[in-house]
Amino acid sequence: MVYISVIISSYNRVKYLDSAISSVLNQSLDRKYYEIIVVKNFKDSHIDELIKKNNIKNVYLNEKSLSIKILKGLDIAEGEIISFLDDDDRFSERKLENVYNIFKNNKINYYHNDSIIVDDLDRLIKYRKLGISENLSSISIRKSIIDTNILKMVNRGIDLIMFLFALEYGGILEDNNKLTTYRLHNSVSHIIYNNFSEYRNFELLTLDHTIRDFQNIKYKFKSKQAIEFINAFLSSLIIKKNILLKANYKIPYLKSFIMSKYFGIRFRLEYILIVILFKINKTLTTKIISKIYEKN
Numbered sequence: 001m002v003y004i005s006v007i008i009s010s011y012n013r014v015k016y017l018d019s020a021i022s023s024v025l026n027q028s029l030d031r032k033y034y035e036i037i038v039v040k041n042f043k044d045s046h047i048d049e050l051i052k053k054n055n056i057k058n059v060y061l062n063e064k065s066l067s068i069k070i071l072k073g074l075d076i077a078e079g080e081i082i083s084f085l086d087d088d089d090r091f092s093e094r095k096l097e098n099v100y101n102i103f104k105n106n107k108i109n110y111y112h113n114d115s116i117i118v119d120d121l122d123r124l125i126k127y128r129k130l131g132i133s134e135n136l137s138s139i140s141i142r143k144s145i146i147d148t149n150i151l152k153m154v155n156r157g158i159d160l161i162m163f164l165f166a167l168e169y170g171g172i173l174e175d176n177n178k179l180t181t182y183r184l185h186n187s188v189s190h191i192i193y194n195n196f197s198e199y200r201n202f203e204l205l206t207l208d209h210t211i212r213d214f215q216n217i218k219y220k221f222k223s224k225q226a227i228e229f230i231n232a233f234l235s236s237l238i239i240k241k242n243i244l245l246k247a248n249y250k251i252p253y254l255k256s257f258i259m260s261k262y263f264g265i266r267f268r269l270e271y272i273l274i275v276i277l278f279k280i281n282k283t284l285t286t287k288i289i290s291k292i293y294e295k296n
Contacts, residue, residue: 004034005079009069010087023090029097039069088183089137095179109142110166113175115182133163145169154213167226232260
């Protein structure tokens, strides 16, 4: 009987999909306990043959929005537990066995495992530890707590939305085992900009959409933990918008952001320092940030 449904989403990217699918096929968990669903917007003879040969559900959907792709996968998912995988990431061999045992033996609704982070050439990258609400490929969640109506209201931050569902219902487990390989690279989902100005313009547009989305869904949640998390997240977005605009908008929910246990201490301290510097000299602070960006 299928217990876990793995949803792999892909948009205009064939390069890593074979590796992603193969990592799910090569699991220590017996295949009878899990199914694979691939939602993509293209046809490829090699990938489609791999899917057909291994009895994988193949969904063609010409849609860029990740939330819509996830919703389509959820529509046909038979498993009680949903594990997500981006097309450029991979599962370790024991990932699904771990997911199976944890959900079967514990009263939890949300599970997040740690990641190995690599570049285009599979070289290890020194990078900050991803938080409990980051990286969809590290998240497994009980299907029954996913509110598809809320999912329809957003286009980005799907990993955060899944974590919000977990905060609403409780039953959260964070695991330090590195069971996902997460890829950072210049591609469709990891954009490299030519200069700070180009980055600034794109980020402002993205920030506006994200702020609007999370303000709209905030009142769909009832738990104190979920609302405080949204408040903290909105505060961090508005801090960033202030810097990019050299503006001085009031930062709501700043206390929620400072006190939030779901954002790393280093991350919070960096943002607080930026707020202080910005109060002293807006132009200088923006110049410093742009120089850091251009150097990186």
